[in-house]
Amino acid sequence: MKVIDHINQANKTLVSFEILPPLKGKGISAIYNHLDPLMEFKPAFINVTYHRSETMFKKQADGSFTKIEVRKRPGTVGICAAIMQHYNVDPVPHLICGGFSKEETENALIDLAFLGIDNVLVLRGDAARNEASFEAEPGGHRYAIDLLRQVVDINSGIYLEEEVKDHGNARFCIGVAGYPEKHFESPNRNTDISYLKAKVDAGAEYVVTQMFFDNRKYFEYVDMCREAGITVPILPGLKPITSKKQMNILPRIFHVDLPTDLSTAIAKCKSDEEVEIVGTEWLLQQSRELKAAGVPVLHYYTLGKPKVIWNVVKEIV
Numbered sequence: 453m454k455v456i457d458h459i460n461q462a463n464k465t466l467v468s469f470e471i472l473p474p475l476k477g478k479g480i481s482a483i484y485n486h487l488d489p490l491m492e493f494k495p496a497f498i499n500v501t502y503h504r505s506e507t508m509f510k511k512q513a514d515g516s517f518t519k520i521e522v523r524k525r526p527g528t529v530g531i532c533a534a535i536m537q538h539y540n541v542d543p544v545p546h547l548i549c550g551g552f553s554k555e556e557t558e559n560a561l562i563d564l565a566f567l568g569i570d571n572v573l574v575l576r577g578d579a580a581r582n583e584a585s586f587e588a589e590p591g592g593h594r595y596a597i598d599l600l601r602q603v604v605d606i607n608s609g610i611y612l613e614e615e616v617k618d619h620g621n622a623r624f625c626i627g628v629a630g631y632p633e634k635h636f637e638s639p640n641r642n643t644d645i646s647y648l649k650a651k652v653d654a655g656a657e658y659v660v661t662q663m664f665f666d667n668r669k670y671f672e673y674v675d676m677c678r679e680a681g682i683t684v685p686i687l688p689g690l691k692p693i694t695s696k697k698q699m700n701i702l703p704r705i706f707h708v709d710l711p712t713d714l715s716t717a718i719a720k721c722k723s724d725e726e727v728e729i730v731g732t733e734w735l736l737q738q739s740r741e742l743k744a745a746g747v748p749v750l751h752y753y754t755l756g757k758p759k760v761i762w763n764v765v766k767e768i769v
């Protein structure tokens with residue numbers, strides 16, 4: 453079932469989760485162990501991130517180094533199939549521009565369609581480690597909107613022969629990313645929102661936001677999007693803080709601010725166990741307020757912390 457249908461048919465705030473594929477070499481049980489406790493909350497859908505390969509240098513026996521491309525977290529499509537089979541929950545694979553040619557993307561979409569997967573979250577992806585800024589793959593896409601247009605074309609069946617057009621060609625529900633605190637490359641929020649509007653006008657049916665720790669940023673963002681003519685659901689993306697080092701990492705990597713009250717409370721903690729208590733309580737308050745405001749879905753980035761998410765969600769469902 454499509455994410456947009458879950459949202460349109462719901463009479464209450466839904467819950468959804470996002471997971472990362474496990475590190476290469478780990479089995480599917482790593483995913484089940486992570487998700488099993490969360491399934492009692494009946495998530496409407498589960499997102500699975502996509503990770504491009506990274507350039508690494510492998511030392512050879514003679515002491516020289518060979519450049520190799522390593523995908524550390526492969527398996528997005530397979531994990532989506534396993535989630536559907538094992539839990540009977542709709543998976544949402546992420547699709548990224550970075551590292552993929554258009555042909556590889558088309559093959560991935562064909563695989564997803566054969567598996568009966570109805571949804572994709574379409575993203576650009578970040579720059580590779582060796583790039584100063586994002587570079588499109590030769591024969592690939594520059595922006596998320598370009599990838600989105602490819603999915604829309606596939607949805608419309610334009611690549612199919614006349615005689616097969618009516619025979620189960622894919623119809624993916626497309627989500628895209630939005631940034632309450634603006635995307636870091638954008639000069640300002642309005643410009644960023646104008647590009648979001650272009651993605652929606654091109655066929656995105658809903659938006660999932662980057663994490664934020666101050667609900668006012670989300671509410672302002674939704675207002676700005678509505679003023680810009682974006683009418684689709686905007687799902688808040690939520691993440692708990694569970695360690696002191698995240699106080700530096702999250703602003704640096706994800707370009708999000710931590711409110712003073714939160715950073716002061718974390719600074720006072722003597723251990724990461726204490727930070728986790730503070731982070732859990734903060735996320736719970738955020739979730740309660742967003743739910744009271746009637747958001748369509750609370751979308752949790754579980755990122756290796758299912759217990760924290762469980763402690764929060766049990767209080768709000």
Ligand code: FAD
Binds near residue numbers: 501504594596629660
């Ligand atoms: P875009 O929409 O292409 O925007 C990128 C930048 O370009 C923005 O500054 C935008 O304002 C600007 N822009 C957009 N269109 C144009 C245009 N036509 N001309 C000029 N400028 C333009 N990354 C992964 O690698 N894998 C994942 O699974 C993943 N999942 C994510 C899930 C969510 C919910 C979010 C919020 C992010 C996720 N990311 C993931 C990170 C994401 O790939 C990065 O934030 C990336 O830098 C931007 O992706 P985007 O889809 O927003 O890009």
